[in-house]
Amino acid sequence: MRTMGLDVGSKTVGVAISDALGWTAQGIETIKIDETTGNFGIPRIRELIAEYEVSGFVVGYPKNMNNSIGPRGVASEDYANLLKEKFNLPVTLWDERLTTMAAERxxxxxxVSRxxxxxxxxxxxxxxxxQGYLDLQNR
Structure with a gap:
């Protein structure tokens, strides 16, 4: 069974999947969503769960630098709860501070062009x- 990692934004969700042994993360795709209309990409997530035999999720949790939770953090909490409700699989919120900046760097x-x-x-x-989550699990 594999773990699915998700970077949730207001317009897209980045998707990564672990290998079968839970050592490495591979990028799969970016799903277009629209928070304002309630389109959260659930049908595509369902397809990916079946295709990759996903047993749980790790959802990026964008905390503020002072460890407080802002609007995007609340949106990630809501997305995590939606995943639990729809798929009845474990969901871990993972502190993602600076991951988008590190990815861009x-x-x-x-x-890579802009x-x-x-x-x-x-x-x-x-x-x-x-990968951060997997590295901690495999220590």
Whole structure:
């Protein structure tokens, strides 16, 4: 069974999946969503759960630098609760402070154009979120 890592935004959700042994995270895709209309990409998440035999989720939890929870953190909590309700699988909220910035820095260092970075940044952040979680589990 595999773990799915998610970087949840207001317009997209970056998706990463662990390998079967739970050692490495691979980016899968970026799902378009729309918080304002209640489209959270649940049908696509359901398809990915079946395809990859997902046994749980790690959802990025964007805390503020002072450890408080802002509007995006609340949105991630709500998304985590929606996943629990829809799929009855365990969900872990994972502190994702600075992962998007780290993902962007990695892509810039790899000389990826701004346009291409925009297309993969959420998937890259999902990889970093999931890999951080996996690394802690495998110590």
């Amino acid at each position: 990695t892509l810039i260092d790899a000389d 346009k291409k970075r925009k297309a993969v940044i959420d998937k890259m952040a999902a990889i970093m979120i999931l």
